[in-house]
Amino acid sequence: xxxxxxxxxxxxxxxxxxxxxxxxxxxxxxxxxxxxxxxxxxxxxxxxxxxxxxxxxxxxxxxxxxxxxxxxxxxxxxxxxxxxxxxxxxxxxxxxxxxxxxxxxxxxxxxxxxxxxxxxxxxxxxxxxxxxxxxxxxxxxxxxxxxxxxxxxxxxxxxxxxxxxxxxxxxxxxxxxxxxxxxxxxxxxxxxxxxxxxxxxxxxxxxxxxxxxxxxxxxxxxxxxxxxxxxxxxxxxxxxxxxxxxx
Numbered sequence: 001x002x003x004x005x006x007x008x009x010x011x012x013x014x015x016x017x018x019x020x021x022x023x024x025x026x027x028x029x030x031x032x033x034x035x036x037x038x039x040x041x042x043x044x045x046x047x048x049x050x051x052x053x054x055x056x057x058x059x060x061x062x063x064x065x066x067x068x069x070x071x072x073x074x075x076x077x078x079x080x081x082x083x084x085x086x087x088x089x090x091x092x093x094x095x096x097x098x099x100x101x102x103x104x105x106x107x108x109x110x111x112x113x114x115x116x117x118x119x120x121x122x123x124x125x126x127x128x129x130x131x132x133x134x135x136x137x138x139x140x141x142x143x144x145x146x147x148x149x150x151x152x153x154x155x156x157x158x159x160x161x162x163x164x165x166x167x168x169x170x171x172x173x174x175x176x177x178x179x180x181x182x183x184x185x186x187x188x189x190x191x192x193x194x195x196x197x198x199x200x201x202x203x204x205x206x207x208x209x210x211x212x213x214x215x216x217x218x219x220x221x222x223x224x225x226x227x228x229x230x231x232x233x234x235x236x237x238x239x240x241x242x243x244x245x246x247x
Contacts, residue, residue, distance in 0.1 A: 001120065002028045002050055004080070006038040006066070007058040012106070016056055016085065019113050035064035039072060042080060052080040054101070054120045059086040067091065070098045075228040077170050081120040099207065099223065137187070139167060141174045150174060152190055156204050156227045158183055160197040170226035194222055194233045194241055208233065208241055 003020060005013045013031050020027050028050070032038035038055065045052045055073065059066035070082050084095045087106040095103050102116035138149040150167060157168040160180040167174040184193055191199040204224040211221035211230060220238050221230035233241055 001053040001117070002030070002045065004030050004032060004038060004041055004045075004052045004055045006032045006035070006055055006061075006069070007085070008033050008061040009058075012058065012085075016108065016113075019108060019110050022110055023114055023117065034061055035066075035069040035072075038069060042073065042076070046078070051078065054081045054083060054117070056083050056085050059084060059088060059091050059095075067094055067098065070095075070100065074098060077226055083116045083120065137190075139174075139176060141167065141176055143175060148174075152187065155190075156201050156224050157231055158191065158199040159231075168227060192240065192244055194231060194237050196234060198231055200224060200231055202244055205241070205244055208238070208245060 005016050007013045007016070010033075013033075017029055017031070020029055030041055030045075030052075032041050038057075042052050042055070055070075057066045057070060064072075066084060066086070070084075073079050073082065081101045082095075082098065083102045083104060084091070084100050085104045085106065085108060089105050092103045101119045104112055104116060137152040139152060139155065141148045141150055150169065154169045155167055156170060158176075158180060159166045159168070161175075163177075165176045165178050165180055165183065167176050180197065180199060184191060184199055190201060190203075192202050192205070194200050200222060201224070204226060206223045206225050209221055209223060209230065210218070211232065212218050219235065220233040220241075222233050222241060223230055
């Protein structure tokens with residue numbers, strides 16, 4: 001795996017690098033002393049086609065802290081797995097709300113680090129299994145005299161907005177003059193109804209989380225692979241969402 005260590009203390013980085021060297025499997029290890037360098041390292045690794053698989057991330061750092069950096073990394077199209085490594089145990093809830101794979105407290109023991117890396121590998125296996133369906137189907141978008149085909153495999157969510165449907169992919173949004181109910185029937189194998197106004201790609205469903213909405217109060221929301229924002233899930237659809245996630 002390609003592992004990035006992010007910690008403002010050089011001794012902490014050296015200790016983690018030494019522990020990684022003691023792990024059975026060989027790893028490519030790079031380091032960053034703060035959030036800006038870490039984000040640049042992740043982006044440069046993607047450009048070099050050697051993406052970072054896991055980030056061992058401290059929380060308390062000068063400038064942008066680890067929680068804020070994790071939020072930024074999570075919004076990337078293919079985010080690395082996050083393992084928090086910190087001397088403070090009081091951020092665990094916030095860390096797992098950011099979909100962290102694990103939360104290690106300093107001083108880190110070799111056994112715990114190995115367990116965390118095993119979790120990273122399992123999560124990577126799950127992500128690779130969650131691949132879009134091979135299909136030649138597409139949605140035809142007509143906008144201001146321009147016609148564009150958007151492959152169905154790229155569509156993550158469909159949301160009803162008044163008379164139109166917003167089509168969300170990992171990189172942009174489109175407006176489609178169509179009925180959400182019609183799309184649900186036509187593409188039932190690809191999309192699941194999660195709310196009266198939303199369909200999501202079955203393959204992209206990642207986790208169901210507690211969520212507070214200003215209009216609807218406390219409820220549930222779905223995290224999708226490749227989409228930064230959460231999608232609200234109605235109470236009547238929670239069981240169906242859990243069934244798809246379990247399968």
